[in-house]
Amino acid sequence: MRELTIVEALTAVENASALDPLIDRVAGVVDAVVRPRALKDLLHGVPAGHPLHPVLVLVPTGAWISSAVLDFVPGQEKASRALVGVGVLAVAPAALAGFVDWAASHEQQKRTGLVHSVANLVATGLYGASYLQRVRGKQASAKLLGLAGLGAVGLGGFIGGHLAYRQALGANHAEDVPHLVSPGWHAVTQLDALPEGELTGLELDGQPLVALRRGDEVDVLSSVCTHLSGPLSQGEVVLDAGRPGEACVSCPWHDSVFSMRTGQVVHGPATSPQPVFETRVVDGAVEVRLPNAG
Ligand code: FES
Structure with missing residues (x-):
């Protein structure tokens, strides 16, 4: 069976050394922002025994999927808006944990991880705009922006799966x-x-x-x-x-x-x-x- 085109594209991203100068700059920012080792250990998930990022990602993803369902239920506008807002706020800790893991990874993983973070950044921007439209009472455009955000976060999740399972970032490399x-x-x-x-x-x-x-x-x-x-x-x-x-x-x-x-x-x-x-x-x-x- 042939692999999906997106998988072939991700394989190309792994080898895209043109991304490296940007990666170096972003990694420098991550190192400068998260300095205390105890905080880094916490964000990596050392006390939990496995990476924290996949757990933290559940909050925005779950909130946004729930809001997408409520967007199809009449009379649930306020609940849906609250979920969109919760999702946007929950991005910060999830992204911080992800970036800390990313900064200590191989170069091929960093390239894929950069694209993963861009997809999630776009998703967050779309959901932020969706929230503002909901506050303004513009439900139709808010729902469309939410659906676009869900597509972006789905793409980000797919790329995250590639990073975790094909490139084995976050796995135990001595399990065998x-x-x-x-x-x-x-x-x-x-x-x-x-x-x-x-x-x-x-x-x-x-x-x-x-x-x-x-x-x-x-x-x-x-x-x-x-x-x-x-x-x-x-x-x-x-x-x-x-x-x-x-x-x-x-x-x-x-x-x-x-x-x-x-x-x-x-x-x-x-x-x-x-x-x-x-x-x-x-x-x-x-x-x-x-x-x-x-
Ligand atoms: S700390 Fe990364 S391979 Fe050992």
């Missing part, structure tokens, strides 16, 4: 690790071969691991960053991430920070924890086991 390593204990290196307090890249069943030795203790995580597959073994050890006595690793690509002991996300943009291996030392050999592997 437990299915790719064999169950049980495996020797992966000698304790003496691990430098103290430094990250070391290892491998198990073709899967990259990152290890950190502290004395006779060794912490081992999957080296595939859950955010966008960055190589954690090429990152840095972080000792002051706000977790006393706990060593963390920062990703070299977008600076997500994970606990080396638990794999938990300390700072985004990642929202999913790293697969964490159990470790033991047997006759000088470091052995690892991934719970639920296989």
Whole structure:
């Protein structure tokens, strides 16, 4: 079956490097506006364990779809106007969360994301105009503007689906690790071969691991960053991430920070924890086991 023309167009957008200068400017604005790391983590969805943007988008989308239904029901003008207004107001937090995620993405994702945001901006403008027409009592043009806005937000949603499912922005990029390593204990290196307090890249069943030795203790995580597959073994050890006595690793690509002991996300943009291996030392050999592997 042939793909829809819009999908072919989106594939072309992914490779449209002409968008990059504009992307750089918008990303600079996003970084300047959202500076506190705690706020960024919240908007990424770190406490929720997955991106916040898709949840926040439900409010304007739901309000606008509901208003479109009410526009066909006589006598519901006030209720429909209220829903349009709620939708316009709810765009701000949803857009902010989306832009923060977007600013920490690959270049192809940024190009698609820019078009996604333009479609949603157009939708918001149309709904804003629709609200004003409703206040003025011009119901016919208000309803037409609302329908046009619904078309634009539908297009934005389609592009968002492309971004999330085909380009995998927001997905857990280490979800398959437990299915790719064999169950049980495996020797992966000698304790003496691990430098103290430094990250070391290892491998198990073709899967990259990152290890950190502290004395006779060794912490081992999957080296595939859950955010966008960055190589954690090429990152840095972080000792002051706000977790006393706990060593963390920062990703070299977008600076997500994970606990080396638990794999938990300390700072985004990642929202999913790293697969964490159990470790033991047997006759000088470091052995690892991934719970639920296989
Ligand atoms: S790949 Fe983005 S933070 Fe690791």
